């Protein structure tokens with residue numbers, strides 16, 4: 328909540344509204360599914376610096392969960408600090424079902440289940456927030472649920488609030504509910520559902536909540552992933568040779584979901600020799616998306632006619648580079664510098680040749 332997303336300009340306000348809608352959907356789902364309680368595993372707010380109105384809207388949408396209890400954990404973006412977001416006047420309107428977690432202390436959540444929450448009180452830490460959770464004793468038959476915000480050591484970017492991946496076993500947890508990572512990620516009983524609403528182009532699997540069913544202690548939890556995200560962020564970087572490529576691009580965009588619910592970042596490279604009708608189709612696709620997409624980032628210069636690849640480049644470093652690119656295209660790239668990116672995505676080569684010519688032409692004018 329309150330994420331500025333200033334890179335999407337005037338649409339960021341609408342995006343914030345969509346995020347509230349997603350949470351509202353979760354409230355309906357919680358009641359329909361008759362869950363015992365709901366967990367928010369930190370970073371509900373993007374920062375402490377959020378206007379009162381946004382805090383009020385958040386309290387209002389959380390009030391819609393009643394009578395289902397909602398356990399809210401402070402994360403590293405909204406740590407528990409005196410005078411912070413949790414002390415705002417808007418919380419006076421919060422129902423008693425909203426339970427802000429302020430201590431690392433057991434909470435009995437149902438007759439048979441206990442929560443071990445690990446609230447965060449600062450932005451950065453090298454200390455494991457789950458370290459206080461002791462192991463299961465022989466006579467403990469309760470369902471034990473950990474709740475923490477941090478980086479499980481199996482993630483690509485561990486370090487801040489590190490959580491060992493064997494915490495679930497060491498502390499005898501039936502489930503470890505985690506926040507911080509924006510995409511869905513499961514490591515045995517430790518689970519990041521990811522953010523309910525996507526926030527960036529480079530997130531792999533956001534937009535979900537997870538419904539967890541645990542029948543009894545030490546039984547395998549059953550997870551159901553449910554999509555609630557109102558918006559999808561997609562990036563396309565496609566070389567366009569002809570009409571077929573334009574049609575493929577169009578159908579992969581439209582096949583995803585309504586374009587009015589998509590944020591699109593598109594970078595096309597018009598391959599030299601592309602027929603004029605294909606150039607026209609690219610342009611009209613761009614106009615159509617500019618009109619209808621929730622947000623479009625597609626620079627107009629990338630849909631202009633390609634620069635003629637056969638045009639002469641001056642002798643020297645520029646044409647030498649172009650020569651290397653040509654031989655990569657001819658399939659002689661294995662031992663060449665630059666073979667690695669080419670193996671990942673061969674479309675970078677024609678794009679590079681186009682850019683090289685553009686650079687030269689614009690440098691001349």
Ligand SMILES: [Mn+2]
Nearest residue numbers: 370402403507
């Ligand atoms: Mn975080």
